Amino acid sequence: MPENEETTEQVATEPQQPEAAPEAEQAKTDPWADPEAARKEIEKLRREAAKYRTKAGELEPLAKKAKELEDAQKSEQERLTEQLRVAEDRAKVVQQRAVRAEVRALAAAEFADPDDAHAFLSLDDFVGDDGDIDTDGIRKELGALLKRKPHLAKPVDNSPRSPRPDRTQGSSGNGNRSSSDPGAIFAGIMDQALKGR
Template sequence: MPENEETPEVVEESQEPATAQEAEGTEEEPFDRARAEAKIRKANQEAKSLRERLKELEPLARRAKELEDAQKTEQERLAEQLSQAEQRAQAFRQRAVRAEVRALAAAEFADPDDAHAFLDLDAFVGDDGEIDSDSIRDSLADLLKRKPHLARPADTSPRRPVPDRTQGSSGNGNRSSSDPGVIFAGLMDKALKGR
């Protein structure tokens, strides 16, 4: 900031301490609408003046930030850009490892997403940034030994339904005696003949 500019000082108004009657409550004193409206007006005026001051100070804060950025050395800017690039590269590396784990787990796991939840993904990235697929396979096999419930079921083929011959009508028209229709018909015959 230039030396000849003065920063405006923020003046805080002291608030009146609560009187003994206000501390006890307003039981003794009736509600005074005019006094309440005056307090509200005063609070609104203070809020308005603070908003105006904030609007005046925002450009100054923006200008100070620009000056601070301009004063940074080229090396500081490059270091900042480097750290941001390293963070992005780390995020991409983690996504690649997660995808590799998911792909290798798809053959043996019921839900491939479960595999990367139980493994340390950073352990599979070498110093050169390459992903060690053999290590992932070994870790997945070890995980299945420790937690066999994560494995895909052995028989995943769809099961054929087994026919139940007691259901439905038989092909020759004979119904079994446990058929509700036959039982009802028998009851109706007895009821009609018993008349």
């Protein structure tokens, strides 16, 4: 029996609230508790929904037009972006050609094959932010390249040079060689014609 006493004590210590109070309080905050209030709330919500549908119907053509303009502007922007990318690529190619030509020109004096010079150098390093070519930097790098790879330099030839061939010598050395100058040929013909008289 002591167990029953504890239960009664626990029930007695809990505060007693009337059960009608929560329903009345709920009716004040919850419009669905009262059917008349629920009907009024439904009508109110229907009017609001109709108003928003009307407004959405009015704004739909404007939204469609704004979307079309955005798409047109986007495609125009994409087209311009593509043109810019192509122009930048073209400018880079021309710039690389100019640097390569400058490297060849500067390497021609010391390199056996000037094309070897630009093959061993990074051409992008010689273009400034303003697009100018750094010729002093190219000269320094070419000198350093020749120190690292001396086999790229022109061969040093200290041997005596052989004479160049003389075309007047050879099979026509007997004096019967005719000149290829038309005036000399005509003069020879005239000279023979006058001697023959």
